[in-house]
Amino acid sequence: MKSSHQSILELAAQRGLIRPRDLHELGLPTVTLTRLVRQGLLTRVGRGLYAHPDRSISEHGTLAEVARRHPQAIVCLLSALRVHDLTTQSPFEVWLAIPNKARAPKMDYPLLRIVRFSGPALTDGIEDHQIDGVNVRVTNVARTVADCFKFRNKIGLDVAIEALQEAWRSKRVSMDELWRYATLCRVANVMRPYMESLS
Structure with a gap:
């Protein structure tokens, strides 16, 4: 036994x-x-x-800690860009998407930045990533790019444009995927000129 x-x-x-x-x-x-x-x-x-004291910790180890404590939260925006390797920025906070009416998760460390969504804007375009043995829910590349345009006032338009260009250059998204999430996030008019400049 x-x-x-x-x-x-x-x-x-x-x-x-x-x-x-x-x-x-x-x-x-x-x-x-x-x-x-x-x-x-x-x-x-x-x-x-x-x-375990000798467990290997990746560069995204803090995301695994957050996901273990708050499994329903979804890693988004700058933190998702980092997971997808689409930004040179290294956010000191973990950006999380949660339902509109949900209570915001709290942690002493790392700092959390909460963004609220509802309906398909919360549930569409979510992938499961294994980080340090923990299942972490992350917005996919096209959805992350659209979210960046939606929250450009919080993260900066330059970051959103950089993410779009990098995702397109590395062939990680199609125009159809980008358009789908641009429409879902209600930023199609904002994104259109930047998307047209790519093709």
Whole structure:
């Protein structure tokens, strides 16, 4: 019979990051987390988040931490541009899309920038990415570009244009995809001249 120590360490290896809630679901004692941290077998990476001390952390490790704590949130805008490698900027905040009426997630670190959406503008164009063993929901390339134009007052028109040009140059989007999300995000008129300059 496996000890709860072993089970928890295996769970941490499998999921990358674990929360006390994950142990509850499996009927494992959460008090064991503190013991494992004291023994140096687990590290507390944030409030209510634990991981193997020697786990490999990618450049997007903070996104995995956010996704583990708030699995319904969607990585968007500057953070999504970073995931898709479409910007030279490195945002110090994690940009998250949440439903209009949802309570905003809170974390001590990293800082979160919340953007609210509803209906298809929230649910369309979402991809699942595996980051450090954690499933992270991210807006796809075309949707991210359209979102950047929609929120150009928050992030800057220059960033939106750079994202559009880079996505097109690297052949990561088609005109049809761009047009679809431009229409969905209600920025077709804003994007049209920039899209026409590409073709």
